[in-house]
Amino acid sequence: MRITRVLGAALLMLGLAVSPAFADSTPSASPAEDGDAPTEAGTSFRTAAEFEQGQTATASASTGDYLYWSFPADALQRPTVRATVKLPEAAKSSSTWQLDVYDGLRRRQACQYGSQTRTAEAGAASVELSCTLRTVRAWSEQWADDPLPGTYYVRLTTTTLGTADLGLTFSTEVKAESEDMGGSAAVDGALSKPLVPGIAVTSQSEGAEDDESSSEAVLSSLEPDDGWASGWWSDRWVWTALGGVLAALAGIGGYALTRGSGRPRHVPPGA
Template identity: 55%
Template sequence: MRTTHMIRTAAAGLLLGGALFATGAGTAVADDATPSPSASDTSGTAETAAAPGTGFRTAGHIGQGVTSTPAGASTGDYLYWVTPAKAGEILTVSATVQLPESASRHGAQTWQLDLYDGLRRHQACTAGKPTVNAAADAATVELSCRLRTVRAWSEAWANDPLPGAYYIRLTVVRLADQDLGLPVQVQLGTASKDAGGSQAVDGELAAPLTPVAKAGATLDPNAQPSPAATEDSGDSEDSEGTADPSASPVAAGLAEPDGGWGGGWWSDRWLWTAGGGVLGALAGVAGYNLTRGRGRRPVA
């Protein structure tokens, strides 16, 4: 009877461990099945995507998992967007450029997609086509870049992606001089997926790498406020020390991702930890029963 009970206990433990493993695997499969942004998916773009800017400070905001509406630009312009990314995410950016008619062009063109973090450090792409050479008769150019996993914490000397703002720059890097200024249509899309508990690290940043409003501004203690500033500020204590968001358009419109910049406390690592603890406890019970049964002597 004791042996039968031990076998049943071990079988139940294996079934529970298998269920936990299937749950974790199902979560991983669901994450991998996250669709990439497509040109036809424009739901919600009016609220979460803006026209591109021409610099870091004027970058247009774009949310996660959306595709912007086509924006007009000139060949040779530097186009900038900015998007938030939290810890544990893998950010993927794609861009589609509608080129002018081939009759108006004078040769091939090379377009490039670059990603920069909140400190404006260039981040390498682990997958995709960040640089594409378009033939003289090509109608469109499609580029993509998949970022490394955004880490919750990193060493000061490392160039790891960290939570915060990510700038996206799109431009042409090689073309005929006669083609500068030709009109193009640009569409950008972003997508992200959870990297899973295997990429989790200990530690957390004190603050995300996001632009600061009025960066570099200083206050003169002897300066007198202007009448216009006095009228606007009033006597309310809430207005004291409030930075003007218009001084930094990027900082004013960059929204914090769902779950915070740290990515939240939950990950599939909890499933593996719980499953390992249950299997370890069952193994201990089974070993105890085996050794206890062998230690007994039959009564004469």
């Protein structure tokens, strides 16, 4: 009975300790408001239109243009970018559309899966593209091209287009969402700063008397709702602690079962 009470108390305390960790690691179910989503796209990396994950950015442009957007992605997230292109009704030939995603260093990121390039036949009403990136890592080697926390750029354009259809007006919708991969994707390291263009460009007047005389150039102002992750904490620590506690409880239970009652055996007379 005593062993049972000890095991029950230990499991109860472990449950109370694990619950907050799981609550913190659960991604938010409420998407960002579409009311603040951009209705125009940029024409280069520097003018990329910013939008939050969960928002639907819209834009109208002419076929042949390059359209750019940007959104923030944090460690342990696996972003998926989707684009729906509503093709011009006057198109007379087929067209090939391509969706590219770049990180804060403007390195093109490979799609883990998805239809990154698709061809629309003449007369098609729309075409849908998607790109699911690899899981964003909190830290990586300098020579690697792993996705890292920071700003991600989306570029949409046509790669094959008939000359007669060049310049026709089309509209598009772009949306980015992420799946939280949890501690299984955690690494032992963290960037000192996320890869946000301009985050390290700071100028300040010497001997300034107030904060108004200082300025910070940040080309991308968006970040995750709960801030950038520190990179060292994940639910992997919870599972490690859980495994240690279960191993200790198993040892206690095994000892209780094998040590016997502790009383000397009855030895028959004359033995």
